[in-house]
Amino acid sequence: MVSPTRRREAVTHLHDSFPQVSERRACKVVGQPRSTARYKQAIKDDEPAILKRMHALVRTHPRFGYRRIHALLRRSGFKLNRKRTYRLWKQEGFKVPQKQVKKRRLGNSEGGIVRQRSEAMSDVWAWDFIHDRDECGRAIKWLSIVDEHTRECLALEGGRSFKSVDVLDVLRELFVVRGVPKHIRSDNGPEFIAQAIRDFLGSASVQTLYIAPASPWENGYAESFHSRLRDELLDAELFADLAEACSLAEQWKNDYNHHRPHSSLGYMTPVEYAASLRHPPVGATPLPTAASANQPPTLINTGT
Numbered sequence: 001m002v003s004p005t006r007r008r009e010a011v012t013h014l015h016d017s018f019p020q021v022s023e024r025r026a027c028k029v030v031g032q033p034r035s036t037a038r039y040k041q042a043i044k045d046d047e048p049a050i051l052k053r054m055h056a057l058v059r060t061h062p063r064f065g066y067r068r069i070h071a072l073l074r075r076s077g078f079k080l081n082r083k084r085t086y087r088l089w090k091q092e093g094f095k096v097p098q099k100q101v102k103k104r105r106l107g108n109s110e111g112g113i114v115r116q117r118s119e120a121m122s123d124v125w126a127w128d129f130i131h132d133r134d135e136c137g138r139a140i141k142w143l144s145i146v147d148e149h150t151r152e153c154l155a156l157e158g159g160r161s162f163k164s165v166d167v168l169d170v171l172r173e174l175f176v177v178r179g180v181p182k183h184i185r186s187d188n189g190p191e192f193i194a195q196a197i198r199d200f201l202g203s204a205s206v207q208t209l210y211i212a213p214a215s216p217w218e219n220g221y222a223e224s225f226h227s228r229l230r231d232e233l234l235d236a237e238l239f240a241d242l243a244e245a246c247s248l249a250e251q252w253k254n255d256y257n258h259h260r261p262h263s264s265l266g267y268m269t270p271v272e273y274a275a276s277l278r279h280p281p282v283g284a285t286p287l288p289t290a291a292s293a294n295q296p297p298t299l300i301n302t303g304t
Contacts, residue, residue, distance in 0.1 A: 163191065
């Protein structure tokens with residue numbers, strides 16, 4: 001424990017683990033001044049904009065280190081020194097992997113909303129990620145799934161991070177509750193192009209629509225939903241922690257589906273519009289015998 005931050009964490013751990021131990025004694029054991037232990041870092045006003053730009057640069061240039069990212073941030077108009085860039089770099093967990101794995105580019109304009117439109121309920125689902133932060137500056141990542149035809153938000157899951165197995169858990173639960181769509185549209189994020197995701201969707205006879213790289217407008221329904229989510233929830237609420245964020249997101253999702261009029265649906269709510277459709281949804285029902293935790297459930301597509 002050579003840094004004040006590490007010693008501050010140690011003091012907090014001792015104080016939480018042994019309530020009878022005072023803060024003064026914990027600081028003395030660790031060798032941390034009490035004033036330093038009580039210090040609360042002040043987040044500067046420009047930090048959210050810097051982090052947003054840094055994430056965009058890292059996604060565009062994954063082989064750039066923090067020095068080159070710092071130069072690009074300075075060229076973008078941000079005033080910060082290299083030490084601050086390094087602190088934010090480490091805080092976000094960025095690093096340049098030593099070993100590269102060649103990846104095949106998936107997606108083209110054929111998978112966009114212009115050439116492949118949704119024609120019925122559960123015909124095309126759109127999914128994507130959106131990022132936010134809690135009151136302490138810790139990252140929150142949201143996975144959203146939207147039915148493009150009814151505009152209904154089918155899933156809005158929050159977490160510190162998402163791996164392909166986490167996405168699979170959300171999909172399995174959603175397929176059981178809502179049935180299986182014909183298509184699912186996404187960008188080329190690593191969580192979406194993972195082999196496990198593609199194998200699972202293939203076994204469920206779901207066609208994947210990958211949009212062209214760096215073309216978010218081709219997944220326009222997801223982007224439109226995220227703009228409403230950002231404007232009405234993420235920019236309006238200050239989340240104390242992940243649990244509070246998920247609770248408020250569930251309330252907002254319920255209001256969005258059942259009470260919020262949608263202009264593109266003639267100011268009906270998504271649930272009202274879905275109920276007004278004459279035809280039954282395109283979906284599937286899992287076989288009752290497929291309950292293995294290690295194997296994806298076997299699904300039967302019932303068509304329209």
